Amino acid sequence: MNRRALLTLLGGAAAVWPLRARAQAPGRVYRIGVLGLVDNKSPFEGSLTRGLARHGYVLDKNLAIERGGPQRLAEVVASKVDLIIAVGYASALAAKQGTTLPVVIFSAGDPVETGLADGLARPGGHLTGISDVSAEVTPKRLELLKEFAPNLRRVAMLWNADDLAMTLRYRASEAGAKALGIAVQALGVREPADFDQAFDAMTREPPDAILMVSDPLTNLNRVKVFDFAARHRLPSIYEYDFIARGGGLMSYGIDLDETFDRVGGLVDRILKGAKPADLPFEQPTLFRFVLNLKTAKAIGLEPPASLLARADEVIE
Numbered sequence: 082m083n084r085r086a087l088l089t090l091l092g093g094a095a096a097v098w099p100l101r102a103r104a105q106a107p108g109r110v111y112r113i114g115v116l117g118l119v120d121n122k123s124p125f126e127g128s129l130t131r132g133l134a135r136h137g138y139v140l141d142k143n144l145a146i147e148r149g150g151p152q153r154l155a156e157v158v159a160s161k162v163d164l165i166i167a168v169g170y171a172s173a174l175a176a177k178q179g180t181t182l183p184v185v186i187f188s189a190g191d192p193v194e195t196g197l198a199d200g201l202a203r204p205g206g207h208l209t210g211i212s213d214v215s216a217e218v219t220p221k222r223l224e225l226l227k228e229f230a231p232n233l234r235r236v237a238m239l240w241n242a243d244d245l246a247m248t249l250r251y252r253a254s255e256a257g258a259k260a261l262g263i264a265v266q267a268l269g270v271r272e273p274a275d276f277d278q279a280f281d282a283m284t285r286e287p288p289d290a291i292l293m294v295s296d297p298l299t300n301l302n303r304v305k306v307f308d309f310a311a312r313h314r315l316p317s318i319y320e321y322d323f324i325a326r327g328g329g330l331m332s333y334g335i336d337l338d339e340t341f342d343r344v345g346g347l348v349d350r351i352l353k354g355a356k357p358a359d360l361p362f363e364q365p366t367l368f369r370f371v372l373n374l375k376t377a378k379a380i381g382l383e384p385p386a387s388l389l390a391r392a393d394e395v396i397e
Contacts, residue, residue, distance in 0.1 A: 111138055111352060114147045114157035116176060117168030117297070121148070124300070124323040125168065125337065132341030136349040151175035158182060164351055166344065167210075169297055170246035173197055177208055183351045185344055186210035188296070190246025192362055201362040209347055209357040211340055212364050215250040219257040222318050222333045225370065226290045227261070228388055229316045229331070233289045235264045239279060239306065240294035242269025247296045254292060276302050280309050291317040295324065295334075303329065311380045325371040326396060330382070336367035369393045 138144040164183040167173040173189040192198040199205030240251040268279040307328045310317040318331045325332035372392040
């Protein structure tokens with residue numbers, strides 16, 4: 082999605098956000114549980130609070146948030162929240178199995194393949210949310226890598242092998258790579274210590290590039306991946322723009338503000354009486370390509386002019 086389309090969407094949204102805000106019940110404070118974001122320092126936090134605010138739910142005014150990991154589900158539910166936003170598959174699964182409260186999920190993979198929902202059009206339970214689109218966007222990530230490194234023959238893929246949703250996302254990435262004639266070096270990790278083993282494997286059998294599947298484990302250890310890629314001058318691509326802004330070479334993935342605006346819309350509909358079972362899962366429609374030119378120069382890589390021209394954001 083180009084800048085013009087993004088600005089058009091944001092401009093149109095800005096025109097209606099005040100109308101949404103006036104629709105809330107005066108004097109009421111809505112309580113939302115957020116599983117998977119343990120504090121307000123998450124890179125998703127800004128997009129989440131902006132998305133809720135666009136629909137009239139503003140922190141410290143008419144909105145209170147209770148946060149915690151999946152293991153804190155019982156405490157979050159006991160705080161008498163009106164609904165739960167579950168970020169990640171582990172949080173979504175805990176909410177599906179441990180409560181009957183309405184749940185809106187994000188970054189939890191394909192909800193049908195993981196068994197979180199009966200179907201995309203009619204979820205059938207107490208969960209709805211944003212569906213995964215890895216099968217559609219993975220080929221684009223690989224094409225961007227190949228454009229950056231025309232001699233790309235072998236890509237190392239890092240993912241959380243303990244997470245069913247991320248394993249399915251990895252498989253979609255693997256299938257996309259093979260369709261393009263690119264061999265895959267599969268490097269599943271389950272804990273922080275596994276990253277050193279993955280780097281040892283890449284040192285023994287060097288890939289031409291790295292693709293990292295994003296989840297809480299890989300996101301928390303992303304700087305290790307940046308450092309390894311820099312030392313070995315490996316092009317790398319990630320899923321979220323905050324990773325490229327934080328030092329990764331490139332990212333291609335969903336526009337978080339647009340996606341969390343849709344999360345906020347689902348939250349709004351549920352708080353006004355809709356049932357998750359009747360709310361179809363939605364798919365992201367805006368995608369951003371971010372290229373960190375500063376990182377490229379630091380590791381001695383020169384991105385082609387065609388990539389610079391296509392980037393939605395270039396970090397210099």
